[in-house]
Amino acid sequence: MALRFYNTLSMRREEFVPVNPSEIRFYTCGPSVYDTPHLGNYRTFIFEDLLKRVLLHKGYRVRHIMNITDLETKGLLAAKQAKTDFWKLMEKNTKIFFDGLGEFRVIPAASYPRASRNVKEMVGAVEAMIKRGHAYRLNGDAYFDISKSKNYGILSKYKFTKKELNNRVRLYDYQRFQAGDFLLWHRYRKSHGKIFWSTRLGKGMPSWNAECPALCMKFLKIPMDIHAGGFDNIFSHHENEIAQIQSLTGKIPAKYWFHVRHLMVDGKKMSKSLKNYYSVGQLKRMGFSVIAIKWLLLSKPYTKKLNFTLEGLREFETRYRCFKTTMRHIRNLKRCRTREHFCSVVLEKRRLFFEALDDGLDFGTACEHAMSLVEEANERRRKGLLCKGCMREFVKAIREFDGATGAFPI
Ligand SMILES: [Zn+2]
Structure with missing residues (x-):
């Protein structure tokens, strides 16, 4: 029997037919290491691993890339609040993330590129988007112009009116459910402290939006087979990614889009901002086995929310x-x-x-x-x-x- 799973792009359950059967190209959005991953994040990573394992079991070769988002304005704030060095905090949380993957017996990706080590590629991609007239500079920052995008909303099914496109807003940072020209490059601000790069775009750092697209294009050939992430990545993270990669290659970056629904705790979304999360360590100290946690996290289909109790x-x-x-x-x-x-x-x-x-x-x-x-x-x-x-x-x-x-x- 062939593998069938729900594709967010087509909004249908589809049979998996690889772009090139000799090797599956698989990209999963990695953790934002300004904080440690919670169980809800691991549910996503474990389902992605299940997908990969099933493909491997079928005899496919899978080239899996997962980025580590160690470059985000939230990280600057987190380091400041914790009164610690930014890079030390990023390294500490990255290590905790990898330890968790190991405990859940997740098969390692071929590579885990860190955003901070691939700034050159991000700058190159932003420059190319500006050259094509799909992005623009403003007071040292750079924004993507969504009105130039061929089919912005293709993944999230958000339909723009002409008015929205003409009176569009500029989004400096990630804002849920709001579409607008999104930031690609942050010019240097005092709050960035020692975190900056001197590049052809000036002194500053890439925006979160510009990270995954540059990494996908560097590590995997476009189009990829599967792009995966958490459900809240659909809009705007993945929508913005499609816009950028399409601007540079003319292609939708992946054939299948795999999104894992949230984990709820007593009816509420488990999230860093709500502070209602359990860590793996906490549950282990309470006497639970990691595999039992894994069984629970996988017990409901990935297209459905799971209520954790x-x-x-x-x-x-x-x-x-x-x-x-x-x-x-x-x-x-x-x-x-x-x-x-x-x-x-x-x-x-x-x-x-x-x-x-x-x-x-x-x-x-x-x-x-x-x-x-x-x-x-x-x-x-x-x-x-x-x-x-x-x-x-x-x-x-x-x-x-x-x-x-x-x-x-x-
Ligand atoms: Zn991503």
């Missing part, structure tokens, strides 16, 4: 412990006295497991199949009805499940 997590913790205990017993299986083979059940559950993943990465259903297989194997073991050969087939299937999800370590 501690009771919900407790249930997954119990199930995960049952999985671990069963696997331990089964691997220690010594004797068997059966001719009643179990292999056909293993094959059937294996089929159902991968069918669920192909069906929009439905981990929740896949996990149900895996657990019912585990329970049945355990039942047979207790009754002495599990032979060594079937046990080997069973363990092989669980290993394969783990390869495709990173969620069944044995």
Whole structure:
């Protein structure tokens, strides 16, 4: 069965057909390291990893790039508030982010380019947009002119009226749900302190908007196969990215756009600004396993919001412990006295497991199949009805499940 998943661009669930089957080009928006990632951010990264793992399981080669946004005005403010050096804070949070990825058993990307180490490319891209008349300078800053964009709103489905385009506003910083000419280059301001580059655009730093487009074009050929991120990246981050890359290449940067919905905590969005978030460390200290957290984060489809509650997590913790205990017993299986083979059940559950993943990465259903297989194997073991050969087939299937999800370590 082919993989099908929801594409924000077409607003449909589509069968995945690669641009070039010899290598899938996959770009995921990385963390803004002015702060440490919360569980909601990890839900996005884990679903992106699931998508990549399923593609790898199908035998594709995947070139995955994830940026690290270590250059943002919010970071300047965060460092000032924490009374710490800007770069030290960025490095500290980047390390915490990577530790979290490791704990969740996320397969590393081919490269994690840091925005701050690729300023030259960003400057080059902004200069080229100005040259084409798609961007302009204003008091040392540079803005993208959205009225020059062929189809601004193509991803978010925002329709502009002529009036909006003519009386458009200029957005100095990221503002939700407001469209306007967006900033590409910040001229140096006193508040930037020691953070600046002396470039052909003058002294200053790139805007957040200009970072991902330059990195996509540097590290991956356009068009890419899949561009992924959190749901709130759709507008304006990804809309702005399409406008810029289209201005420079004439192409929509990616064929499929994959966006993971928010994590809610007791009905409210989990976010840095609302300060209602749990960290992985906090939950571990409360006695939860990282894999149980992962099961919970993946339990609802990525196109749906997930409401996080501690009771919900407790249930997954119990199930995960049952999985671990069963696997331990089964691997220690010594004797068997059966001719009643179990292999056909293993094959059937294996089929159902991968069918669920192909069906929009439905981990929740896949996990149900895996657990019912585990329970049945355990039942047979207790009754002495599990032979060594079937046990080997069973363990092989669980290993394969783990390869495709990173969620069944044995
Ligand atoms: Zn991005």
